[in-house]
Amino acid sequence: MTRHPAPLPENQAEKQCMLCGRCLEVCPLFAATRREELAPRSKFLLAQRLEAEPGALRAVAADKLAALCLACGRCEAACPQGMCAPSLVARLRARHPGWQGWFWRQWIEKGAALWPAASALSGLAPAGLMRKGRPAQALAGLKALRPAAGIAPWMRVAQFDKPGAGRKAVVFPGCLARNLRQDWTDKALALLAGLGYAAANETGFTCCGCTLGHAGQPAAQAEMQRRNLDAWRRAGRPLVAVFCATCRCGLRAYPDADLGWEPGEATAWLDAIQPLSGLFGDTAFETMPDAAPPRVHYHTPCHGAGGGHDAAWLRSVAGNRLHTISDGRCCGMGGVLQLAAPDLSRTVAGALWEFFAAKPGEQVLTGCSGCVLQLAATAPQGVAAAHWLDALSTPT
Ligand code: SF4
Ligand code: SF4
DSSP: OOOOOSSOOGGGGGOOOOOOOGGGGTOHHHHHHOOGGGSHHHHHHHHHHHHHOTTSSOHHHHHHHHTOOOOOOHHHHHOTTOOOHHHHHHHHHHHSOHHHHHHHHHHHHTHHHHHHHHHHHHTTSOTTSSOSHHHHHHHHHHHTTSOOTTOOOOEEEEEOOOTTTTOEEEEEOHHHHHHTOHHHHHHHHHHHHHTTOEEEOOOOOOOOSHHHHHTTOHHHHHHHHHHHHHHHHHTTSOEEEEOOHHHHHHHHTGGGSOSOOOTTHHHHHHHHEEEGGGGOTTOEEEEOTTTSOSOEEEEOOGGGTTTOHHHHHHHHHHGGGEEEEOTTOOOOOOTTHHHHOHHHHHHHHHHHHHHHOOOTTOEEEESOHHHHHHHHHHOOTTOEEEEGGGGBOOOO
16 A cells, blocks of 8 residues: 655656556546546556656646546555556646645644634534535535544443553544544543553644645645654654554655654654554453444545554454445545545545445444545435444543
């Protein structure tokens, strides 16, 4: 899975698409639309044509078409040439950022003020207003910022394992938890303490920067990376527990960036970044049957393919209650694509919901903040979508 949200690497320019078509088999945009012009190989062909003959195509229009991408990274993992569409798209968006890139940067950088305000305002919209079309979709997106409705904890810790052995651990909350879901961070800290870590609330972290890179905002991305690295250094280089797959992917990409690493520090950083559910060791969990939904589904985040810890843990706790796992399917979040092409985002989400065939009363859990928002905004009536932390009670 891609670790390259930053601009196109030097050696990428030497790679050539062989038109083998393997990327078409995994691209969720192509799968949902069957539009060849949206497929990864079309993006590379367009980019190659523009580089070979700069005047052959209208550059702005071609760049915009090529930039219609979810940045899921599935094509890179499938490509025998290692062609990386998210890196290409980041470069194209940086060349023509437009209002979407600017807006996305404000949305992330000023999230502490904007997100709570947008969440509160969405609750004031009169019922029945904006039932259809893009205004209704935008309103649903803002309402998804609010805490998950229809989810009460139905899993709990029965007996802690203590793998932490007193090591210092902090939580990297990511934008959604930092701005609106403090309860996720509190729950993660309580879990770390129960696991025997010296859990500390590190407030110096900011956005991982991942989606800023994809949005063509490399300077803003680099600034976030520097701030997070500095916070980690100040905290004494502790273990960093992460419960958002996209954050984890973004953080693990830091060694690719020139951040003034000290000798051995990049390796220590990679060792320190750990998925929260991967730290549970032999901790015993149990379900609370009276509170549990009849069926649960799990959406595997595109950027979580390198981990898989969340799904394995949920399967071990939920047992047969866990019905469907969406490996290999994207929710359509796509970061700035929400602004550039919201209908495409919706089309991809529709394909995922068709796959789940979830019924009222059922839940879809996931392990990525962006996926939580997209799933909550697009869920069928009566189906709850949330982070798995929402379904786990806070250990006491
Ligand atoms: S990153 Fe994802 S959406 Fe974009 S071209 Fe590759 S597979 Fe398709
Ligand atoms: S998998 Fe790679 S080489 Fe094959 S068509 Fe897609 S981008 Fe080109």
